[in-house]
Amino acid sequence: MQFVTINLSKSTFLILLSVLLHTQIAAQNLNTKQQDSLYLSRPFAEKVQQIKKSIAKAFVNYKGNHLSLFGALSFNKQLVNDKGINAPVNYMYDEVNENAFKTGYTGGLRIDGIYKDQHLYSISAAINKINTGNYYLNKYSLSPFVDDYTHFKADNNFTTLTIALHYKKLLPLNDMVKYKFYAVAGPSIDYKISRINSDNLVNGAGNRVMISGDLGAEFDNNDYYTIYAHYKLGANLWKSTVPVQLNRFEIGMTIKAKDLF
Amino acid sequence: MMKNLYTLLIAVTIIMGLGACNKETATTQIEVMTKMLANKNWYLDYTIQGNSVKSYVGQTTYFVTYLKNGTTSDSDGLIGSYTVEMVNNKSQIHIQAKTTNGNAIEYVYDIISIGDKKMTISKADTSQSTPAIFYFTSN
Numbered sequence: 001m002q003f004v005t006i007n008l009s010k011s012t013f014l015i016l017l018s019v020l021l022h023t024q025i026a027a028q029n030l031n032t033k034q035q036d037s038l039y040l041s042r043p044f045a046e047k048v049q050q051i052k053k054s055i056a057k058a059f060v061n062y063k064g065n066h067l068s069l070f071g072a073l074s075f076n077k078q079l080v081n082d083k084g085i086n087a088p089v090n091y092m093y094d095e096v097n098e099n100a101f102k103t104g105y106t107g108g109l110r111i112d113g114i115y116k117d118q119h120l121y122s123i124s125a126a127i128n129k130i131n132t133g134n135y136y137l138n139k140y141s142l143s144p145f146v147d148d149y150t151h152f153k154a155d156n157n158f159t160t161l162t163i164a165l166h167y168k169k170l171l172p173l174n175d176m177v178k179y180k181f182y183a184v185a186g187p188s189i190d191y192k193i194s195r196i197n198s199d200n201l202v203n204g205a206g207n208r209v210m211i212s213g214d215l216g217a218e219f220d221n222n223d224y225y226t227i228y229a230h231y232k233l234g235a236n237l238w239k240s241t242v243p244v245q246l247n248r249f250e251i252g253m254t255i256k257a258k259d260l261f
Numbered sequence: 262m263m264k265n266l267y268t269l270l271i272a273v274t275i276i277m278g279l280g281a282c283n284k285e286t287a288t289t290q291i292e293v294m295t296k297m298l299a300n301k302n303w304y305l306d307y308t309i310q311g312n313s314v315k316s317y318v319g320q321t322t323y324f325v326t327y328l329k330n331g332t333t334s335d336s337d338g339l340i341g342s343y344t345v346e347m348v349n350n351k352s353q354i355h356i357q358a359k360t361t362n363g364n365a366i367e368y369v370y371d372i373i374s375i376g377d378k379k380m381t382i383s384k385a386d387t388s389q390s391t392p393a394i395f396y397f398t399s400n
Contacts, residue, residue: 087290088352089297090376145307145396146379198296201289 064113068226069260070124072252075101076132082152083138084241087202090140090149097150098133101249105129108162110254120168120182128160128190132246152242153199164188164214180220188212190234190246205242210234212246226254294352295345297375299329303397310386310393325397333358339366354382370395 077100108126115121134154141147166186173181190210200206216230234246305323308315317323325335333343333356341358352372359365370382373394380397 087293088372088374089293090374090379092376092378142374142381145381146374146376149374149376149379198289198292202293203290 061116062113063115063117066112067257068110068112068254069108069257070110070126070252070254071107072105072228072230072250074104074106074128074130074251075249076104076130077101077247078132078134078154078156079137079245079247080134080150080152080154081137081243082150082205082241084243085151085203085205087151089151089202090142090146091151091153093136093139093148093150096134096153097136098156099135100133101247102131102133102156104131106162106250106252109257112168120170122164122166122168122184124162124164124166126162126164127193128162130158130160130246130248132156152202152205154242154244155196155200158192158196159194160190160192160210162188162190166214166216168218178222182218182220184214184216184218184228184230186214188214188232188234189237203241205240207236207238207240207242207244209237210244210246211237212248216250223256224259228252228254290352291345291347294372294375297377298327298345298354298380300327301399302326303380303399305395306398307396308393309396311391337361341366345372 106126106128108124110122110124112120112122134156136150136152136154138150139148140150142149164186165188166184168182168184170176171181171183188211190212192208192210196206196208212232212234214230214232216228218226218228220226228251230248230250230252232246232248232250234248236244302324303326304317305325306316306318308317323336325333327333327343331342331344332340334340338361339358341356343354343356346353346355352375354370354372355367356369357365357367368384370384371392373381373383375381378399380399381394382397383392383394385392
């Protein structure tokens, strides 16, 4: 047994030594092409480095920047104004109209930081699964036969990608150290990434981009987690024959990524 | 940190690019109307011409079937094909059919309003000053 143990130690040492020697020899055995490439200029790579450095310089005042993950429940309702549609289509009003908030959900990443040591902000990117009630502002009829219809059937189930930028104001509530309350406000932009069906494309009604104004409150529990409630009022960014107003309430929670992983 | 921002920006750009499809085309309105019309039996409920109103509700009534493959047939034995068209900003159903005797017949309806369940179309009548308006319901 002792003989085996000694031999095992020697073998291990010899193996390690040979691996080390091989590595050293391999490193010295660069071919000409490899040796030349160490000295050649790489303009594209150097340009990218320059851009990165200049961006880093520009963002020198943005500090903190803690990455968090968040998830939220949302309550959504759309106001639909189909006045611009002149296609001779009808959708029964009672079948498409639903003057109620319906639930969806959202999840994403958020970066919280401070600008010039004074102004708190958050930038977030999220995917939203929106399920919405649609309230149609206009009702039409074709006497004596067709009563109460609309010219448009809005999408009530779609997915968007959101980017939001919020300014945060620490409120003078509680001790403001362990438990912090914030008021937040800022713009967000939604881009519909789900397919738009042909009913929503008639007469130029289709619109993928929505811009919203957000207002809300957040509660930070000693940096363990943040609970928030946001209200978002959105409208089409571009002109549409069917202007839509999207009202959303979000109730969610954020946790720092470093606490999770 | 900066790397996270770059990755986020690139991911957003790619996803927005991928979702940049679905624009209205010249045939979008025709597609929507054809979708509403096809694969249904349309039963005639009323006809109105001038001051004359005829009701067929509750009676054995005229009906017409439009199929997704572009063929049409009706309760009078006409069999043929149809297309939904836009002519001079008017939406129309153009029908080319043959009667039970094998005679070719062609006519055009102007679409006044079309939906999944209710359709109102009109047809000019050369013997009358006002067109006839037909009200259909699908089952």
